[in-house]
Amino acid sequence: MxxxxxxxxxxxxxxxxxxxxxxxxxxxxAFSLEKVADTIGNGGVTFGVVTKNREDEGSxxxxxxxxxxxxxxxxxxxxxxxSELVRFTITFRATAVGQGVIFRFLPPTWYDKAx
Amino acid sequence: MCGCQNSYGITxxxxxxxxxxxxxxxxxxxxxxxxxxxxxxxxxxxAAGGSTVRISLQTRSEEGTASDMDTFYPSSSPKLLEISxxxxxxxxxxxxxxxxxxxxxxxxxxxxxxxVYGGAAGDYYVVRIFPLVFFDNSIxxxx
Numbered sequence: 001m002x003x004x005x006x007x008x009x010x011x012x013x014x015x016x017x018x019x020x021x022x023x024x025x026x027x028x029x030a031f032s033l034e035k036v037a038d039t040i041g042n043g044g045v046t047f048g049v050v051t052k053n054r055e056d057e058g059s060x061x062x063x064x065x066x067x068x069x070x071x072x073x074x075x076x077x078x079x080x081x082x083s084e085l086v087r088f089t090i091t092f093r094a095t096a097v098g099q100g101v102i103f104r105f106l107p108p109t110w111y112d113k114a115x
Numbered sequence: 116m117c118g119c120q121n122s123y124g125i126t127x128x129x130x131x132x133x134x135x136x137x138x139x140x141x142x143x144x145x146x147x148x149x150x151x152x153x154x155x156x157x158x159x160x161x162a163a164g165g166s167t168v169r170i171s172l173q174t175r176s177e178e179g180t181a182s183d184m185d186t187f188y189p190s191s192s193p194k195l196l197e198i199s200x201x202x203x204x205x206x207x208x209x210x211x212x213x214x215x216x217x218x219x220x221x222x223x224x225x226x227x228x229x230x231v232y233g234g235a236a237g238d239y240y241v242v243r244i245f246p247l248v249f250f251d252n253s254i255x256x257x258x
Contacts, residue, residue: 004253030154030203030245036254071188074152074207104253106152109245114130115158 004036006102007045009094018059021085024051025110028080031065031088035073037102045092045101047075051083061087130158131229134239135166138230146174146221147249149210153227154248157198159241166234168242171195172208174222181226184208185217197232198242210251212258221249 007017033047052061064082067075079086088105133139155170172195173181186194187209196206210220227244 030205032152032248034250034253070205071190071207074188076205078203106250107248109152109154109248111156111245114156114243115241 002105004102004104006100007090007092008100009040009092009097011097012094014091014093016089016091018050019088019090019105021052021087024082024084024086025108026112027082028111028113029078029082029086030109030111031067031077031079032070032106032108033067033075033088033103034106035075035101035103037100040092040094040099040101042095044094044099045090047077047103048089048091049077049079049086050089051079051086053084056083060089061085130241130243132159132239132241133168133229133231135164135231135234135236138228140173140229141227141244143175143224143226146223146225147247148251149220150250150252151208151221151225152248152250153196153206153208154203154245155196155198155205156203156243156245157201157240158243159239160200162234162238162240164233164235164238166238166240167232168198168240169193169195169230169232170198170206170242170244171228172206172225173228174218174225176222177224179222182216182218182222184221185215185219187219198240210256212256 047067049064050061065077065079188207
């Protein structure tokens with residue numbers, strides 16, 4: 001689990017940040033995040049999941065899914081067919097300098113197909 | 116790190132068949148935080164009678180009696196995790212600033228209650244329950 005992360009816009013360009021890569025725990029996962037503050041609003045910040053194998057070069061990997069709202073500040077991404085490594089993407093475009101978002105990722109639920 | 120599995124118990128039901136009219140409880144396990152996400156997966160559904168599977172949580176202090184818990188999500192009745200087909204389903208349990216009734220935050224122990232709701236003879240599901248994802252509030256909780 002990560003502690004809260006705050007991202008503040010220094011300009012109004014579209015920006016994508018990556019978390020570190022971490023190894024998958026299974027072929028499939030349900031990832032969760034909690035957004036506790038968002039002054040960007042209007043869909044200005046989105047969260048995604050990318051994946052790649054250890055021998056693959058590149059920072060972006062292949063998209064494995066995106067987070068969608070569950071309720072309140074909770075978001076979930078259900079991903080299948082993950083490769084060896086996984087990381088999250090945070091993409092935002094503020095309409096004014098100083099806007100920002102505060103969030104944290106929660107521990108994932110890893111699972112393999114049972115049937 | 117995100118790759119950790121900060122989760123405990125209430126699982127290790129890797130795929131259990133539950134039939135019309137049946138209810139069972141998991142063992143009690145220690146909590147890992149005030150709040151949690153409960154996830155379960157419907158693997159097989161044979162429910163011509165229209166049944167669903169309802170999974171709710173109970174909590175207690177080690178020396179206490181069981182209390183049914185109230186979900187943050189779903190926010191409307193039935194406030195529990197309900198499976199009506201195959202695939203993942205989830206419920207979120209979020210503690211308040213102090214104890215409330217029905218219970219919103221976890222006490223020392225937690226277990227799941229699984230029941231087939233409604234339907235008719237012959238209905239059955241195969242479900243699995245994943246380890247609870249425990250966490251604590253990151254900002255002062257609502258009262």
